[in-house]
Amino acid sequence: MQPGNSQATGSGTSGQTKVLKSVCRSCHGGCGALLHVRDGELIKVEGDPDSPLNHGRLCPIGTVTRDLVYHPDRLKYPLRRIGPRGSGKWERISWDQALDQISAKLLAIRAEFGAEAIALGTGTGRHHIRWVSRFGHALGTPNWCEPGFAQCFHPRVNTSILTFGDFPVCDFTGEVPPKCILYWGHNPINSGPDGETRFNVWEALAHNPRIIVVDPRETELAKRAEVWLQLRPGTDDALGLAMLNVIIGEKLYDEPFVRQWTHGFDALAECVARYTPEWAEPITWVPADKIRAAARLFAQTKPAMLEWGCAIEHTPNCIQTIRALSMLPALTGNVDVPGGWVFGMKGLGRFPSLIEKLSPEANAKRLGADRFKLLGGEGADLPACHIPTLLDAMLTGKPYPVKAFLVFGNNTLTTYANTSHVYEALNKLDFMVCADLFMTPTAELADIVLPAASWPELNQLAGLPTVAANVVLAQQQAVRIGECKADEEIFVELARRMKLDSCTESVEEVLDAQLASGSVGLTFAQLKEKGFHQIPFTYRKYEAAGFRTPTGKIELYSTRFEQMGYAPLPYYEEPPESPISTPEVAADYPLVLTTGQRIPYFFNSEHRQLARLRKARPEPLVEIHPETAAQYGIANGDWMWVETRRGRMKQKAKLTEGIDRRVIAAEHGWWFPDEPAPDYGVWRSNANLLTDNQPPYDPAMGTYQLRALLCRVAKADGR
Ligand SMILES: Nc1nc2c(c(=O)[nH]1)N[C@H]1C(S)=C(S)[C@@H](COP(=O)(O)OP(=O)(O)OC[C@H]3O[C@@H](n4cnc5c(=O)[nH]c(N)nc54)[C@H](O)[C@@H]3O)O[C@H]1N2
Numbered sequence: 140m141q142p143g144n145s146q147a148t149g150s151g152t153s154g155q156t157k158v159l160k161s162v163c164r165s166c167h168g169g170c171g172a173l174l175h176v177r178d179g180e181l182i183k184v185e186g187d188p189d190s191p192l193n194h195g196r197l198c199p200i201g202t203v204t205r206d207l208v209y210h211p212d213r214l215k216y217p218l219r220r221i222g223p224r225g226s227g228k229w230e231r232i233s234w235d236q237a238l239d240q241i242s243a244k245l246l247a248i249r250a251e252f253g254a255e256a257i258a259l260g261t262g263t264g265r266h267h268i269r270w271v272s273r274f275g276h277a278l279g280t281p282n283w284c285e286p287g288f289a290q291c292f293h294p295r296v297n298t299s300i301l302t303f304g305d306f307p308v309c310d311f312t313g314e315v316p317p318k319c320i321l322y323w324g325h326n327p328i329n330s331g332p333d334g335e336t337r338f339n340v341w342e343a344l345a346h347n348p349r350i351i352v353v354d355p356r357e358t359e360l361a362k363r364a365e366v367w368l369q370l371r372p373g374t375d376d377a378l379g380l381a382m383l384n385v386i387i388g389e390k391l392y393d394e395p396f397v398r399q400w401t402h403g404f405d406a407l408a409e410c411v412a413r414y415t416p417e418w419a420e421p422i423t424w425v426p427a428d429k430i431r432a433a434a435r436l437f438a439q440t441k442p443a444m445l446e447w448g449c450a451i452e453h454t455p456n457c458i459q460t461i462r463a464l465s466m467l468p469a470l471t472g473n474v475d476v477p478g479g480w481v482f483g484m485k486g487l488g489r490f491p492s493l494i495e496k497l498s499p500e501a502n503a504k505r506l507g508a509d510r511f512k513l514l515g516g517e518g519a520d521l522p523a524c525h526i527p528t529l530l531d532a533m534l535t536g537k538p539y540p541v542k543a544f545l546v547f548g549n550n551t552l553t554t555y556a557n558t559s560h561v562y563e564a565l566n567k568l569d570f571m572v573c574a575d576l577f578m579t580p581t582a583e584l585a586d587i588v589l590p591a592a593s594w595p596e597l598n599q600l601a602g603l604p605t606v607a608a609n610v611v612l613a614q615q616q617a618v619r620i621g622e623c624k625a626d627e628e629i630f631v632e633l634a635r636r637m638k639l640d641s642c643t644e645s646v647e648e649v650l651d652a653q654l655a656s657g658s659v660g661l662t663f664a665q666l667k668e669k670g671f672h673q674i675p676f677t678y679r680k681y682e683a684a685g686f687r688t689p690t691g692k693i694e695l696y697s698t699r700f701e702q703m704g705y706a707p708l709p710y711y712e713e714p715p716e717s718p719i720s721t722p723e724v725a726a727d728y729p730l731v732l733t734t735g736q737r738i739p740y741f742f743n744s745e746h747r748q749l750a751r752l753r754k755a756r757p758e759p760l761v762e763i764h765p766e767t768a769a770q771y772g773i774a775n776g777d778w779m780w781v782e783t784r785r786g787r788m789k790q791k792a793k794l795t796e797g798i799d800r801r802v803i804a805a806e807h808g809w810w811f812p813d814e815p816a817p818d819y820g821v822w823r824s825n826a827n828l829l830t831d832n833q834p835p836y837d838p839a840m841g842t843y844q845l846r847a848l849l850c851r852v853a854k855a856d857g858r
């Protein structure tokens with residue numbers, strides 16, 4: 140820890156402790172936090188007891204925030220690479236030098252190849268995520284991306300907006316607790332729901348709801364569940380369609396609601412008639428009678444909510460899976476009701492994304508947007524480019540060259556699928572910049588590395604649940620480490636230096652403008668004092684205004700999908716690599732692989748530096764059934780190879796009866812910051828050495844395959 144390196148904002152006199160209200164952003168965020176500052180140092184971080192989102196609690200990651208802020212390996216000043224790419228040789232430079240060099244290089248690339256030759260990358264749900272596209276739009280490039288975008292949350296958001304006219308979230312903070320929760324491909328005990336806090340989930344569980352879990356692994360929630368559907372990874376859509384078949388076939392739906400508020404029920408009924416539980420059983424490996432039991436329990440217990448996770452978004456049929464699953468609450472009338480799915484109050488206001496700065500020609504150049512309209516085109520809420528198409532453009536110069544990549548908070552080599560392909564593409568770039576808290580194997584490939592401020596070091600707004608924004612919170616700067624800058628500040632300074640005609644206002648001006656366009660009625664300075672603002676909630680908003688879809692109803696039959704050339708009704712498609720679709724591959728790679736079940740101590744590839752967290756999970760774990768392990772001579776705790784057609788990696792075997800004999804589950808995000816630069820062991824235990832970023836993709840979203848692949852295993856000699 141280096142106390143001399145930090146300085147508190149405000150005027151606390153020596154010895155006096157100042158307590159600032161903020162919001163933790165070490166995951167997707169949301170927990171209210173109290174930052175205790177004395178003599179310019181962050182001395183304590185605790186949960187805010189007043190926050191309706193966590194009632195004073197913090198998870199293991201939030202608890203060690205001080206260790207993160209003051210970690211000796213934090214990047215503290217800008218660096219310029221002095222050896223060849225990947226040589227690990229760096230020199231310290233000033234911010235002026237860094238910004239001048241970046242500015243000159245980007246202007247030169249823009250002049251020679253066009254703005255679209257500059258791409259921007261970021262990470263999931265970051266405080267600055269909207270600023271990445273804002274800066275891109277000001278610069279004139281439509282190409283920004285995030286490895287979760289086609290794979291995480293946004294498929295649910297965009298599909299829901301087209302189906303319901305809005306994005307539904309679970310009503311965790313209302314008066315009425317849910318009586319039934321269906322957890323689908325989601326384990327919020329470990330992860331926290333996307334855009335809501337895990338503590339709200341725990342509070343709902345305290346009311347003893349009836350629980351249904353759809354998961355190939357026996358999680359803590361699966362152990363508590365009344366019905367656990369242990370499906371084959373990647374077959375969620377088949378299971379969802381079979382549940383719809385039961386709900387419609389046995390007339391378990393809410394008939395008056397369906398009649399008045401849905402569009403296309405008869406077409407859906409006809410569509411799912413063939414998807415019987417008996418049809419689904421051999422595909423999903425779930426017995427037909429269990430599928431019936433789950434469908435009946437969900438339909439007959441009210442209020443019920445669907446808590447869905449990213450597992451359903453890690454397959455190339457993700458959009459139709461989401462469409463099918465979203466019809467479970469819709470048909471059972473669990474929409475915008477207390478204790479069910481609700482639409483939020485949108486308190487946060489409109490973020491000035493500067494998308495209007497992109498000309499129609501520039502917009503049309505967004506890589507992949509012509510094919511994947513829910514990702515980058517007319518069906519997208521926040522249009523982004525398609526990562527595999529971007530990587531191809533870096534590699535081949537087609538459809539046009541991409542020369543520069545600016546990465547603000549992503550460890551590309553660990554979280555993009557198919558690491559070897561990604562590595563090859565990044566090595567083709569003319570210019571790469573990484574802003575991060577720490578040096579990473581990805582940042583080692585950059586030309587310039589910038590030190591980013593961590594969450595207690597910066598000002599921002601957060602709206603929880605994400606998209607719904609019923610609670611608006613201020614994140615506020617308590618300290619600053621070294622020469623770190625908030626990503627937002629870096630964008631403003633770069634825009635000014637490049638003499639762009641927008642994105643040059645100060646961060647606080649933008650925060651105020653955003654608040655002014657919402658319903659909170661406070662400036663950022665006022666909200667900081669208050670900490671958070673909760674918007675009074677109303678249910679059944681559709682009764683006054685209808686649903687914001689072309690038909691004014693929930694579109695079981697989607698007119699917008701039809702218009703864009705996508706299937707208006709859900710259908711099942713077998714994963715592209717599976718025992719059924721590629722038996723010839725299965726002959727060599729007989730096991731089904733899923734990756735990425737969340738670890739409570741780390742956020743994706745982060746936090747391996749933090750000793751107190753790493754002690755809880757020193758090494759990566761891969762789950763395997765004891766009988767399968769025995770077949771390959773693998774014992775609990777052995778290092779074990781997992782190999783696919785793309786490559787191999789090793790993790791430590793965790794033998795468990797809670798997984799099917801035919802399934803392997805590997806953790807994602809692994810690298811070893813304690814090992815030598817420039818690789819930091821990223822080629823050893825990284826699940827994305829196994830995953831696939833090649834076609835087929837989801838036809839509407841461009842999603843690739845992370846969770847239903849074929850693999851083989853073998854005992855490894857050691858680490
Ligand atoms: N502590 C912590 N919290 C996190 C994260 C983290 O890394 N660490 N990551 C954040 C991110 S980016 C996200 S998207 C969320 C994700 O959080 P969740 O949505 O909860 O997702 P996971 O834990 O990845 O997976 C949930 C479950 O899906 C199961 N699963 C695997 N394959 C399949 C399948 O094919 N079908 C079904 N139905 N289930 C399957 C896994 O066994 C796992 O138990 O968590 C966020 N929160």
Ligand SMILES: Nc1nc2c(c(=O)[nH]1)N[C@H]1C(S)=C(S)[C@@H](COP(=O)(O)OP(=O)(O)OC[C@H]3O[C@@H](n4cnc5c(=O)[nH]c(N)nc54)[C@H](O)[C@@H]3O)O[C@H]1N2
Pocket residue numbers: 261262263264265286287288290291449453547548549550551553554555556574575576577579591592593594626734735736742743744745807808826827830845
């Ligand atoms: N195999 C497999 N791959 C997956 C998944 C899976 O389940 N399986 N999950 C996918 C999903 S759902 C997602 S969302 C993505 C997640 O992918 P990302 O969200 O991109 O996560 P990371 O690659 O871990 O990148 C986070 C980086 O940001 C840095 N960082 C943290 N805070 C800040 C900050 O304030 N500013 C800056 N500049 N940097 C910061 C961290 O140090 C870290 O290096 O991964 C995807 N990849």
Ligand code: SF4
Pocket residue numbers: 163164165166167168169170196197198199200201202331336337
């Ligand atoms: S759940 Fe997320 S927001 Fe809450 S304390 Fe943990 S890391 Fe922070």
Ligand SMILES: [Mo]
Pocket residue numbers: 263287291292449
């Ligand atoms: Mo994610």
